[in-house]
Amino acid sequence: MKSLGICRYSIAVSVLALAILSCSDQVVSTTKAVETEPTIKTSTAKIVGIEPATIESEYRNQWTPELEAEFQNRAQEVIKYYAGQNYGNNSGENEKRSYPRAMFHFLAGNREKALKFLQSEDAQAGDNKHTEGIDYYYCFTLKGQMRKYFLWGQFLDPAYKQRMFDGAKVWTEKDPKGRPHPIYGKGKGGDGWGPDVRGGWVDGRNTDNLRAMREVAVYLMAEETGNEDTKLLYKQKIQRYVWALYNIGMGEWDSENYLGHTFAAYLNLYDFAKDPEVKQLGKAALDWMSAAAAVKYYRGGMGGPTKRDYGRANVVYGSTAARLFWLYFGDTAIANPKPEPDSIHVITSNYRPPQAIVALARKQFDKPIELFSSKPVYENWKPGGEDKPGYWETTFFGNSYQLGSLAGAFSDGDVGTFKLMADNSERGVDYFVANTGGEWVQPGKKRGDQIGQYRNLVIWLRPSLDQPFFFQLPKTAKAEIEEGIWFFELEKTWLAVRPINLSSYTEVAISRKKFAREYEQEQTFKATTKGNGYAGFALEVGEKESHSSYGDFKQAVKTKSQLNLSEVSKGIVDLTGAKGNSIKLTHNSKHDLPIIVRNGVKHNWSQHFELYKSSQGQAPISLGWKTGDLSVEAGGLVFQISGPISNK
Incomplete structure (x- = not known):
């Protein structure tokens, strides 16, 4: 190295x-x-x-x-x-909440109670006999164990801290990842994340966050206990x-x-x-x-x-x-x-x-400015994962809003593809969010969804296929429909949405109570697709710096903006904004990376691998x-x- x-x-x-x-x-x-x-x-x-x-x-x-x-x-x-919250327990990986709460109690002055909990016997101590009863298995637990040992160690009972040291020394004498568990070996398989199911000496899942918790903890304890080979291996990781x-x-x-x-x-x-x-x-x-x-x-x-x-x-x-x-x-x-x-x-x-x-x-x-950003595939450590990006993001920073969208060749169930945040003096920002499928605005890059963006202009197009669109807006937004255009007035930011083969929107309720509570100040609109061709919407965003007033913005959109749908049956849509900028999207039938023309220039995805780069040079x-x-x-x-x- x-x-x-x-x-x-x-x-x-x-x-x-x-x-x-x-x-x-x-x-x-x-x-x-x-x-x-x-x-x-x-x-x-x-x-x-x-x-x-x-x-x-x-x-x-x-x-x-x-x-x-x-x-x-x-x-x-x-x-x-x-300061006044209950800790919870130390079963499974619950220390991800209970350890921080105990530590906060310590900072608030309740040291004795906090230290007693931090040193209490683990609920699965029997599974951890090989590490002196200390839980070095669950990654979320490891995160708290490290701060407990290294920072709170000065306050721990010396005998307990020695147990942590002795357990860690055994734990890191070899790479704990994949090492058969003394009781459960490689695990029985099935549902669950514990050693009885997954086996091993440590949770081996490879999400970024779990891997970070595991690799940092193994490194720190190998370094602390003098297990040089494991230390060097994890330094490399x-x-x-x-x-x-x-x-x-x-x-x-x-x-x-x-x-x-x-x-x-x-x-x-x-x-x-x-x-x-x-x-x-x-x-x-x-x-x-x-x-x-x-x-x-x-x-x-x-x-x-x-x-x-x-x-x-x-x-x-x-x-x-x-x-x-x-x-x-x-x-x-x-x-x-x-x-x-x-x-x-x-x-x-x-x-x-x-x-x-x-x-x-x-x-x-300085704003406004547009930023390109590529994103890797999830399992980028596997062969081919470092060869090219998996996603391309475009973000436009206006004076009162931030608008971002995503393009990629494949569908992905846990990706959020489109969000706008706009200034709100009372709560910080308002959100305008859109997506297809489901029952309200839910995450997921659906097959067939293709989005193109140029600065404050966006086109979203997909095959109709009875896949509804959902839109989230704050309840404070003023909504109007004029000349077939959906206008929404936020505090400082204005939206013009031109539906493409969509029915008029209707308000729908969020059926899941927890989500409904979280979004109680928001409203959700549903618009169903029409016909057997392509459907979607074209968006133009304005603000005071681009148009002197909301009324002027509406007038400019109605008289100067143009949405060309003459080839929509072929999956081609062209939007020219009120200021003369344009975005053209051709739906890609081979995969979901659309063909985009931005202000007359074809956008070559293969020339935009940068992790962060402005389209205007200075960023x-x-x-x-x-x-x-x-x-x-x-x-x-x-x-x-x-x-x-x-x-x-």
């Missing part, structure tokens, strides 16, 4: 020029703040109630005192939220993962539900790894994930297309990722109603995202395909970092 050096940059206030002060061949760089801004140098211990792991300055992104004060205020809100982030992306990309879990696991690596190279890998992973979250975060919402979308994220704070990264990014209109349990890792760590990434999350860059974030060089420029700050050269 090539050594990861450090390269520091300073930013000239006048021209934002980067001056390289020192670097090695392969760098992981940090960025200093603008010289006129003071940086925070004090520990967080006085505020959070425990001394975070000491992190040397070369591994830290410096913050201003103002940013740190905001962070600590939000941290106190989280501690207060959890971690390097491959961080290489992938910087070169092809994350398999569980931008997951509204799981991004925070992966992030929390790497906080453990950053905080507790002793090897400087591995600590740098931890920081590089956190910087990358913070940047990815910042692109999608908007005033407490999480927008744009997502992988592993559970359908709960289409409101402010609906996403677990938004509820976690809110601690860093803030910029919200309302309080966080349900902070994430993983916040314990954020609050008790000295990691802070680079200031430029915070500014990116707060959308402090607030950029990262090439297999270049490994991430750059973020926002808020008058520049942050640049390079990931590992090798994936082995």
